[in-house]
Amino acid sequence: MTVHRDDLGDKMGMWLFIFTELLLFGMLFVVYAVYRSMHPEAFKLGGDELDVVMGTINTIILLISSMTVAMSISAMQKGNKKLALTLLTITLIIAVVFLVNKYFEWGAKFEYGFNPGAPELLELGHGTILFFGLYFIMTGIHALHILIGIALFIYVVWQIRKDKIHQTDYVWLENTGLYWHLVDLIWIFLFPLFYLIH
Amino acid sequence: MSEEKHHIVSYRTHAFVLLALLVLTGISVAITQLEMGPMNTLAAMIIAGIKAAIVLAWFMHLKFESRFFAFMVSAVVVVFLLVLLVTFFDYSYR
Numbered sequence: 461m462t463v464h465r466d467d468l469g470d471k472m473g474m475w476l477f478i479f480t481e482l483l484l485f486g487m488l489f490v491v492y493a494v495y496r497s498m499h500p501e502a503f504k505l506g507g508d509e510l511d512v513v514m515g516t517i518n519t520i521i522l523l524i525s526s527m528t529v530a531m532s533i534s535a536m537q538k539g540n541k542k543l544a545l546t547l548l549t550i551t552l553i554i555a556v557v558f559l560v561n562k563y564f565e566w567g568a569k570f571e572y573g574f575n576p577g578a579p580e581l582l583e584l585g586h587g588t589i590l591f592f593g594l595y596f597i598m599t600g601i602h603a604l605h606i607l608i609g610i611a612l613f614i615y616v617v618w619q620i621r622k623d624k625i626h627q628t629d630y631v632w633l634e635n636t637g638l639y640w641h642l643v644d645l646i647w648i649f650l651f652p653l654f655y656l657i658h
Numbered sequence: 659m660s661e662e663k664h665h666i667v668s669y670r671t672h673a674f675v676l677l678a679l680l681v682l683t684g685i686s687v688a689i690t691q692l693e694m695g696p697m698n699t700l701a702a703m704i705i706a707g708i709k710a711a712i713v714l715a716w717f718m719h720l721k722f723e724s725r726f727f728a729f730m731v732s733a734v735v736v737v738f739l740l741v742l743l744v745t746f747f748d749y750s751y752r
Binding site: 471479483489524530531534648649651 | 667679709
């Protein structure tokens with residue numbers, strides 16, 4: 461008996477999910493755009509408080525992790541299970557490093573009292589409160605996606621080890637890759653909009 | 659079993675794509691350190707758009723999939739831009 465499979469349908473379903481994610485973040489970008497146009501000075505000052513070096517490092521490692529996932533799919537298509545696993549492990553490590561960086565970044569912001577509800581922040585005026593509110597919500601939802609990505613990668617690595625995902629059936633790996641590139645795509649816009657305003 | 663033919667992207671191509679993305683990142687960081695007023699944001703967004711297109715085309719395989727996928731992605735981008743436009747019309751003429 462042959463099992464019916466529809467890889468194209470699976471991928472299309474993943475893309476439809478990605479569209480809902482793009483619109484979720486898209487609407488947050490709309491909110492950002494409106495508030496920034498209303499409080500340009502406060503957003504500029506807020507952006508100056510963010511660590512450009514840390515943001516750049518996270519951008520670079522996230523781009524590298526996107527490449528390692530894309531390469532792991534090529535490796536899987538060529539039947540190189542070992543290389544695919546190695547590349548996915550590198551991706552997993554990078555995802556964890558990204559979150560560790562985020563932890564220190566957020567920690568520093570909490571120390572300076574820029575976290576939502578901090579008395580120091582409340583004295584800084586409307587625009588600054590909006591800037592840091594959006595910063596924490598948008599990078600927070602993005603970090604949540606990184607966390608979900610880590611869980612997905614652990615599952616995919618486990619399935620590859622068990623040969624449930626293999627050279628002729630790897631749509632799970634492909635869709636997890638698509639999800640990870642989405643996370644990268646969002647960061648490509650978050651980074652300049654928050655860290656690079658001058 | 660899946661009967662479809664798959665396009666395998668070479669490791670070299672992936673490495674070149676990453677290199678391009680890193681160079682663009684460097685350019686956007688450098689360009690925003692200059693004082694160009696509102697042009698800074700415009701330049702940063704154009705570069706981000708190019709980076710996003712590269713990720714979509716190569717890493718997300720849109721270049722090698724059926725054209726229908728690229729069409730759907732474009733439709734979502736258009737919807738987003740329209741919402742942005744309409745929202746700004748609303749806020750500008752209150």
